[in-house]
Amino acid sequence: MNAIAEHPLVTAYLAAVSRETAELPAERRAELLSDLREHVQDSGAEGEEQIREVLEQLGDPRTVAASALAEEPAAAPSAGVAAAPATPAAPAEPLWRTRVTVGLLACASLLVLANFALGGVALLAGLVLLWSSAQWERREKVLGTATSVAVPVMLLVGALVLAAVNVGPVELLVIAACSVAVPGVGAMALLRTARR
Template structure:
């Protein structure tokens, strides 16, 4: 049976193999960043299984593909935390930006029910979803879950209410329904913030 150290070594070897097209220094930097991330995560969550920690990082092929795609822009796939000589993160959006945009889209529509509230709410939702999908801070599964829960679900619920007239009637039920949806958006944003790659 493989130990945690064996699983980590195998994972990093798979990333190294998949990222063989990267220049050696960038590849080593990527591996060092991943190893540091694994170490920090295990220190923060000692009860977490190593398999779960590695699954949160994502598939080695995806990490390598992201690093290769970003090699042209001068950054690595996993940002270094305070490592001297690490590349600048120019052009990167802070991970809080898409989460705030997705969460604040509903309050905008609640506070400003007439134009421009719904327009800005939809704009925030779409831009937030795009920024979330293009971010390097989450795995594909986390991005998909985030977009489905924070962008698609509220849009589907609101459209269903508006088209069927079966939505909550009156001010109090409508407010409670909106607050429940806001709680779902906030909870999902908090979860995405907690599982992000640092």
């Protein structure tokens, strides 16, 4: 078997497609997974970045599964057993929404430094987009919230506690660096998990 098909990214992708296509007949599911694996092998991708590109071209596992399920003729219900209503797969969210969500969460802390009201609005908008999104799990939403809210909360507490202390240029640089680094870590984590 080709080493590309055994790469962790490919394995995770195929596992996600397999989970999403649990309603397909076993033979059809195996055929779909085999076709996807063969496509990745034939791509000649080398290295993680090229493998990511090939997987992105294939599409989100939910979208691939939805297409496969849509092509499958409805199975006739067994005698005396009512057929369960089909649950449509969640549609993949547009790329712009992912970028706007992550961008707002990543930049909100810096905006809070420049203008508290503008930063607060950006943070609130980013959090609403994050929590209303179906592409991230609860754990990832909590991480995104914690990393984007951490710096504004620290600034607020610091302003209250250290109101009498003079803040110099070194302290301002440390605050600015934290305002970029902490939300940046959260934003990168959200971007990585959004690609599944």
